[in-house]
Amino acid sequence: MAFTCTVGIAILLSIGLTNADDVVLKPLKQSAPEVALVLIQGADIKPEQYVPLAQSVQNASEYALWVGIVECPLDLPAPFDVPTGVDRILSIMRSSGMTATSVFFAGHSLGGAVLQDYVYNDAKAAPGQILLGSFLLRKYRNETYPVPTMTIGGELDGVSRVTRIMEEYYHRVLHSNEEHKKMASAAAFPVVVVEGLSHMQFASGDPPALVKDRDLQPEISYDEAHAIVGSLMASFIAVRLGDDSQQMAIDRALATTWTFVQPLVEAYFEEGFYNFLPPCYDNPPSASCTTGCPWTETAQVIMSGLNESTVMVTDAFHPVSQLFPVYHHPKILNSCTGGDSSDCFLNETSVTENKYDDKADDGTAPTSAEEIRAKMNSRQAVWEAVGMQNVNFEVSDGPSICKYTNEAAYNWTVKSVAPKTLARFQKYGEPLVMGEDKGSYIFPEWALLPLEYTEMKDDAGNSYILVSSPMMKVKTDFVVKLLAGFHFCKLLSPGRVAEWLYVDGLREHYSLANFIH
Numbered sequence: 001m002a003f004t005c006t007v008g009i010a011i012l013l014s015i016g017l018t019n020a021d022d023v024v025l026k027p028l029k030q031s032a033p034e035v036a037l038v039l040i041q042g043a044d045i046k047p048e049q050y051v052p053l054a055q056s057v058q059n060a061s062e063y064a065l066w067v068g069i070v071e072c073p074l075d076l077p078a079p080f081d082v083p084t085g086v087d088r089i090l091s092i093m094r095s096s097g098m099t100a101t102s103v104f105f106a107g108h109s110l111g112g113a114v115l116q117d118y119v120y121n122d123a124k125a126a127p128g129q130i131l132l133g134s135f136l137l138r139k140y141r142n143e144t145y146p147v148p149t150m151t152i153g154g155e156l157d158g159v160s161r162v163t164r165i166m167e168e169y170y171h172r173v174l175h176s177n178e179e180h181k182k183m184a185s186a187a188a189f190p191v192v193v194v195e196g197l198s199h200m201q202f203a204s205g206d207p208p209a210l211v212k213d214r215d216l217q218p219e220i221s222y223d224e225a226h227a228i229v230g231s232l233m234a235s236f237i238a239v240r241l242g243d244d245s246q247q248m249a250i251d252r253a254l255a256t257t258w259t260f261v262q263p264l265v266e267a268y269f270e271e272g273f274y275n276f277l278p279p280c281y282d283n284p285p286s287a288s289c290t291t292g293c294p295w296t297e298t299a300q301v302i303m304s305g306l307n308e309s310t311v312m313v314t315d316a317f318h319p320v321s322q323l324f325p326v327y328h329h330p331k332i333l334n335s336c337t338g339g340d341s342s343d344c345f346l347n348e349t350s351v352t353e354n355k356y357d358d359k360a361d362d363g364t365a366p367t368s369a370e371e372i373r374a375k376m377n378s379r380q381a382v383w384e385a386v387g388m389q390n391v392n393f394e395v396s397d398g399p400s401i402c403k404y405t406n407e408a409a410y411n412w413t414v415k416s417v418a419p420k421t422l423a424r425f426q427k428y429g430e431p432l433v434m435g436e437d438k439g440s441y442i443f444p445e446w447a448l449l450p451l452e453y454t455e456m457k458d459d460a461g462n463s464y465i466l467v468s469s470p471m472m473k474v475k476t477d478f479v480v481k482l483l484a485g486f487h488f489c490k491l492l493s494p495g496r497v498a499e500w501l502y503v504d505g506l507r508e509h510y511s512l513a514n515f516i517h
Helices: 009-014 047-060 082-095 110-122 162-174 209-214 222-240 244-271 294-304 379-385 401-416 419-428 494-502 504-510
Strands: 015-017 023-025 034-040 064-070 103-108 129-132 149-156 191-198 311-317 346-355 371-377 432-434 452-457 463-468 471-473 486-491
Touching: 023 047, 023 082, 034 047, 034 082, 034 110, 034 222, 047 064, 047 222, 064 082, 082 110, 103 110, 103 222, 110 129, 129 222, 149 162, 149 222, 162 191, 162 244, 162 494, 191 222, 191 244, 222 244, 244 294, 244 401, 244 494, 294 311, 294 346, 294 371, 294 379, 294 401, 294 486, 346 379, 401 432, 401 486, 401 494, 419 494, 419 504, 494 504
Parallel strands: 034 064, 034 103, 103 129, 129 149, 149 191, 311 346, 432 463
Antiparallel strands: 015 023, 023 064, 346 371, 371 486, 452 463, 471 486
C-alpha cells in the first residue's frame, strides 16, 4: 500500500534536490497562472516522502503550481528553522524560474504546529495556509488568526487524533467568530475529516518510529489518500484566489465532515467539554461559559432511583475541593409528602468538576475528560425527600451506583456512533468493562483518587480495560449535617467513551505496530 520513495527519470526532470535536501517541484501546467506552495515536513519524514501528495495537488490544481518542500535540520521542524527554510526554498524556486507572487503554506504534523506561528508573525499577507494532520492551536482561539486556514485531519490518525480535529470543526465551522466570518467568506477556516485516512498517508514510504508506534491502520490506499487530500488542497487554493466555483467541493466536504463528527460533538457536549466553552464556576452564567455538566444531571437521575419524569436536576461546575469563599455541595430544593414518589416532582442540584490531561495541545493525548468528578445527593436522601419512610442506607446506596452510571455512559455512547465506527471497534477494539465501586472514602481522599483504568485479561487471554470509580457516600443522619445525604462518584464521560471507540481503544489491535488481522 505504501508508496516507495524512488525517483524515476520523469520525476527527476521536474524535481530539484538542494544541498539541504529541500525538494522543488516545477509546475505540471505551463500555460496557467503561477502559484506557489511551500510545505513544512513532519518530524522525521523526509521531504521526498511528500512528493506523491504534492504531485496530486499539482494535478488537481487549475494553476501552474510550484511546490517547495523544506527540509529542516535533523528532519525535525523547529520554530527558528521555518523562516530560514522558507526564505531558502523560495529563493531556489525563483532562481529556477518561478515568477509567482501568491505563496500558500502547508505543514504536516509538527510542521503544521510550527508553521502557524511563522505565518501568524511573518506571513500575514499569505492568501492561505493548509494544516495536514495538524490544527490551529488553542492559543489562537480567542483572537482573529490573520490568514485563512484549511485543516485536514484523518479519521484514523493516531498521532493527531480526530477528536482534536472535531474540536476545531466545532470552533471554526459551527461557531466561527464574527471576525473570521468577515474574512472573504464564511469558509475561510474549513475543517475536513477524511474517512479512512491515517497520519502517515499525508506522506508516503516507511513511517518514522513515533508514527509507527502511534498511528492507526488506514482503510483507504495511499493513492486514494493523496488524490482526496490533493483535491481538497487545490480547491482551497482556488477559492482563496477568487474562484468561487471550487467552493462547492469544500462545502460538500464540510457537510460530510459534520455527519462524521456529530456523534463526537454530542458526546463531548454531554461532559460539558471545557474546550467548547470554559466552565462558569463562580462567574455569572453567560453565553461565553458552560454552567454545568449534562451527564451529571443524568447521573443524578440514575442515583435518585425515581422515574426521570419526576426529577429535575440542575448541575453547576465548581472545583470540588473548593471550600472558600463558598463550599459547593448538592442540594434537594423541595420535598414531597406521602409515600408515592410518582406524585412528586423533585428539584435537585449537583456539582461537577471535569479533569483533563491534554495540557500540551499536540493531538497525542486524549482531549476528553479523564474523569467527571460528580457530587450528588444520595439515593437515601432523595427517597426520604419524596416521603419514603425508614429508608435503609445500605439498601438504597449499597449497590455500585457509580458503576451503573458509567455503564449507562458507555451504552449511551455506543448507540450514538456510526455503524462503521462501532463495527470496527467491535472487531478490533479493547472493551471498557465497569468494575465495582471503590470505597467509601472520606473527603478530600475521594477528590484526590482518580477514576481507575486498569489493563486486564479475561480467561481466554483477551485484553480489556476495567473502569473503577472511587466513591464517597454519607447517611442522611450523619452528625455533620453539611456532609449528610451525599453520594459522590468519579464518572466516566461519554466524551471519553467516544474517544475510546474512535481512537485509543483501537491501539492494542488496530495500530500500525499492533495490527491483528
